Amino acid sequence: MILLLGGLSLLVAAAVGVISMRNQQRGNAVFATLVVAGCGLGMVPAVQVLYSGTARTVVLVLGSTLPGGDWIFGIDPLSAVFLIALFGVGAVAAVYGVGYMAFDSRTPAWPCHALFALELVALALVVCAQAIMPFMGAWELMAIGSMLLILTEYRHADARRAGLIYIVATHVGTLALFAMFALLARTSSDWSFSALATGTTSPSNARIAVLSLALVGFGVKAGFVPLHFWLPPAHAAAPSHVSALFSGVLIKVGIYGLLRVVTLVGPPPAWWGWLVLGLGLSSAVLGVLWALAQHDIKRLLAYHSVENIGIILMGMGAGALGSAYGHPSLAILGYGAALLHTLNHALFKSILFLGAGAVYRLTGTRNMEELGGLARRMPLTWLAFAVGSAAIIGVPPLNGFVSEWLVFQTLFRAGFSADALRIAVLAVPGLALVGGLALACFVKVGGVVFLGTPRSSRALTASRPGLLLDGPPLVLAAVCLLIGCLPMLVLPPMLIAGGFVAGVPLLPPEAGAMAAAVGAKQISILAAVLALAAAGIWLIGQRLHRTVPVRQSETWSGAYQLPSARMQYTASSFAAPLLEIFGRLSGVRTHRGASVFHSEPVDLILDGVVVPWWAVIERAALRLRPLQQGRLSRYLMYVISTVVALLAYLLVRAGGR
Amino acid sequence: MPAPEFMMRTATLVFVMMLAPLIPGIASRTRSILTARRGAPVWQLYPDLWKLLRRGTVYSRTTTVVFRLVPIALLASVVVAALMLPLDGRAAMLRFSGDVVAFAYVLALGRFVLVLGALDTGSSFEGMGASREVTFAALVEFGFFIALASLSVATHELSLSGMLGSPALALTWSSSAPAVIMIVAGLFVLLLAECSRSPVDDPATHLELTMIHEVIVLDHSGPDLAMILYASALKLSVIGALLARVAMPAAELSYAMRLGVLVAGLFAIGVGIGVVESAMARLRLPKVPLYIAGGSALPAFALILLLQ
Numbered sequence: 001m002i003l004l005l006g007g008l009s010l011l012v013a014a015a016v017g018v019i020s021m022r023n024q025q026r027g028n029a030v031f032a033t034l035v036v037a038g039c040g041l042g043m044v045p046a047v048q049v050l051y052s053g054t055a056r057t058v059v060l061v062l063g064s065t066l067p068g069g070d071w072i073f074g075i076d077p078l079s080a081v082f083l084i085a086l087f088g089v090g091a092v093a094a095v096y097g098v099g100y101m102a103f104d105s106r107t108p109a110w111p112c113h114a115l116f117a118l119e120l121v122a123l124a125l126v127v128c129a130q131a132i133m134p135f136m137g138a139w140e141l142m143a144i145g146s147m148l149l150i151l152t153e154y155r156h157a158d159a160r161r162a163g164l165i166y167i168v169a170t171h172v173g174t175l176a177l178f179a180m181f182a183l184l185a186r187t188s189s190d191w192s193f194s195a196l197a198t199g200t201t202s203p204s205n206a207r208i209a210v211l212s213l214a215l216v217g218f219g220v221k222a223g224f225v226p227l228h229f230w231l232p233p234a235h236a237a238a239p240s241h242v243s244a245l246f247s248g249v250l251i252k253v254g255i256y257g258l259l260r261v262v263t264l265v266g267p268p269p270a271w272w273g274w275l276v277l278g279l280g281l282s283s284a285v286l287g288v289l290w291a292l293a294q295h296d297i298k299r300l301l302a303y304h305s306v307e308n309i310g311i312i313l314m315g316m317g318a319g320a321l322g323s324a325y326g327h328p329s330l331a332i333l334g335y336g337a338a339l340l341h342t343l344n345h346a347l348f349k350s351i352l353f354l355g356a357g358a359v360y361r362l363t364g365t366r367n368m369e370e371l372g373g374l375a376r377r378m379p380l381t382w383l384a385f386a387v388g389s390a391a392i393i394g395v396p397p398l399n400g401f402v403s404e405w406l407v408f409q410t411l412f413r414a415g416f417s418a419d420a421l422r423i424a425v426l427a428v429p430g431l432a433l434v435g436g437l438a439l440a441c442f443v444k445v446g447g448v449v450f451l452g453t454p455r456s457s458r459a460l461t462a463s464r465p466g467l468l469l470d471g472p473p474l475v476l477a478a479v480c481l482l483i484g485c486l487p488m489l490v491l492p493p494m495l496i497a498g499g500f501v502a503g504v505p506l507l508p509p510e511a512g513a514m515a516a517a518v519g520a521k522q523i524s525i526l527a528a529v530l531a532l533a534a535a536g537i538w539l540i541g542q543r544l545h546r547t548v549p550v551r552q553s554e555t556w557s558g559a560y561q562l563p564s565a566r567m568q569y570t571a572s573s574f575a576a577p578l579l580e581i582f583g584r585l586s587g588v589r590t591h592r593g594a595s596v597f598h599s600e601p602v603d604l605i606l607d608g609v610v611v612p613w614w615a616v617i618e619r620a621a622l623r624l625r626p627l628q629q630g631r632l633s634r635y636l637m638y639v640i641s642t643v644v645a646l647l648a649y650l651l652v653r654a655g656g657r
Numbered sequence: 658m659p660a661p662e663f664m665m666r667t668a669t670l671v672f673v674m675m676l677a678p679l680i681p682g683i684a685s686r687t688r689s690i691l692t693a694r695r696g697a698p699v700w701q702l703y704p705d706l707w708k709l710l711r712r713g714t715v716y717s718r719t720t721t722v723v724f725r726l727v728p729i730a731l732l733a734s735v736v737v738a739a740l741m742l743p744l745d746g747r748a749a750m751l752r753f754s755g756d757v758v759a760f761a762y763v764l765a766l767g768r769f770v771l772v773l774g775a776l777d778t779g780s781s782f783e784g785m786g787a788s789r790e791v792t793f794a795a796l797v798e799f800g801f802f803i804a805l806a807s808l809s810v811a812t813h814e815l816s817l818s819g820m821l822g823s824p825a826l827a828l829t830w831s832s833s834a835p836a837v838i839m840i841v842a843g844l845f846v847l848l849l850a851e852c853s854r855s856p857v858d859d860p861a862t863h864l865e866l867t868m869i870h871e872v873i874v875l876d877h878s879g880p881d882l883a884m885i886l887y888a889s890a891l892k893l894s895v896i897g898a899l900l901a902r903v904a905m906p907a908a909e910l911s912y913a914m915r916l917g918v919l920v921a922g923l924f925a926i927g928v929g930i931g932v933v934e935s936a937m938a939r940l941r942l943p944k945v946p947l948y949i950a951g952g953s954a955l956p957a958f959a960l961i962l963l964l965q
Binding site (some may be wrong): 065070146295321372373375376386390391393394401404405408409412415416422423425426428429430431432435436437439440442443446447448451452453496518519521522523525526529530533537538541544545547548549550551552553555556558559563565568569573574575576577578580581596 | 660703710711712713714715716717718719720721728729730732734736737740741751752753754755756757759761762763766767768769772773775776777778779780781782783784785787788789791792794795796798799800801802803805809810813815865875876877880881884886919942943946953957959960964
């Protein structure tokens, strides 16, 4: 805990440093160094807890004179997983952020840097809090910090709108959390999580309410369909390293909350598992489908976060079903898969956002239709982005494959059981469809942005982004490859954490869960064989090419000799066949005129539900306007009449008794 | 793994790799017989590949290293997928719990690089082909996993070796034959789509606008094209072998018999492809999703039967 506190104080010091330093260069250097040091320091206890094999909890208690009883902080395997993702992404994104913010001379960088460091602290406190008060306090700190981060580029109307939507959405969630904790705390002796967990088993109605409220309150943060609507505008408007933090860590805090509630109320009932599995599946399919329709590269990545949250929820739902139907090994496997995918998604989605940010900075546009051919101009960015793409679509030998393989295994194994749980196997093809659609989507991004020829002068004149923007994603790409080739490095601790959530001790290991881990050793062999085969074929190809003439020419375009960039397939036309299959569900609005055809993606929930209903509420609120006249006498009258009404109520009640 | 078994499995793999170019040949020979034409000999692909290996290579100036990776990644992915398949009828060289997922996703890796290579050329033809390829592949993946799910529910196994090489499949044949028949039929329908065969794609067409697989590799030439064509043929054999092992479980037989069953199955698939190609024309592109949905519905019925 000392190390964690040290790390957090270094982060605070980083914020103070970057605010107080007049010299921007020095301030940036101090900021980056302190954040990296703080994150490194904070990571140590998390790794210790996760790899020590036991559910050791390190606790710090702040005095009992604080409101709400003891403020308890601690690290258990569940928080450790999120701390590792947080500090890993945080350190890398902070370094990148220094380079990224330097491109924009109009926006001062220090507020963004300072907020970034404080946001890391808030996030760490959220996942370490072990009592209601510190949790909700850190939760609000995190919500406000992230809104301010979205507003970094407040000069753009997009950013202001995104910030507004975000703050409204997140407070709806907070409201649900207040209600949830109030229900939870009714039957427990104090407000610490350990008391809530051991508290008298709450009546089933309260339990239903708690689990439902958790889905709303944490669901808004996690951003699964239909609560995702704040996510794409916020991710698009925030600076790219902030988007990486949002997508990699902030929305995962919603997942953390759901898992934390599971540890508090005990194994959830089956309906909750089915609901989570269903939400996960629909979120995954719709998320990737809506991603396909996007032209803005950062919005596209944001919708992919919706998809991946869906995959995480599928693991979580399968885990919950496992414990509900009495298959502890399935529960461990499902929760472990969800946690591993959380970590993996933090890694590869950060690569993608950082890469997209470099593209945005060097070309000045996020519109894919104006890009192309960047692989020649930004080769290192492309290398990292390609690795990240391969990881997110889940092909071996990368980390995305390992966690999707684990989710698949949980769902397949559910099909072996004799009870109703076997229906869960129906989610298998759904997950496969998601994989196929994600492949389509990332072929579109990679192919249209980085390959082919430049579609505009902006893409043509782009230059190399430099080490600060290329280095961080490459570091993450190396980690993705490492986990993909040696999954046994991370799998056992994830299963331990999964066992912690399921409330099943993993020592001695559950047979089924360990069978999966043994399979992971073979994934290393698979990766080696793949590399060997590729190397062998490459060598043969080299030999063959030595004996034949090799020359350069133009791309074949039906014997037409003057190909131009405008003849290339566009992002929209690439995605069109798939979107057409899904019809209105794919959320594309088309405008047809005599000589015009134009299509634009719309968010079915934000533009179709939230905004129209918001207008209804606004109109209803206008009716109440006459009540607010701004005259003191009138307000006094309201107060007096309320007092009179309450007195009357008291009298009536007393009389009734 | 004992040494003799390892040798035998290696020998089987090499045998299938040698045999692979024959299957497309059988398909086109069937077609030429059924349509009363002279046609090319069955082994036509061997001299074709040999000829390409000695031809020069032309690279487009637009392309990057991705384009040159295509033959390597494609061939490597198909070979590694083959390693996870129990070609000898009992067990694969590489097998583990959940290798069914690895099998599909390794093939997806090859497709990912192939399609990126198509966009690397900046050609509109290839962009079009790439778009179609990923569209149909996503749908095929859906159907393929329904089939895998039903096989795993039937056999309680999570590796291809367990599903196809254990007596469990034979037991399923005897206990719920209709379900397995539907899986086999569905897999054949999906195989035609996955391996770019009629009625989804027409390997014999010469118009870029109507092609899918052929147009993606339009700019490859020489040894690269040879490797890609060979990888496609091998992929047909690998998926064909999967289908053959589901259709005719042979785990109990002797090695020679198991190999014979595999060869017979592959030849039958070649003939089947030829029959379909001569019997029906390529579907209009908007109809293809319906075709794949039909192919997925069959294993879906099987899955429901098996879950009962």
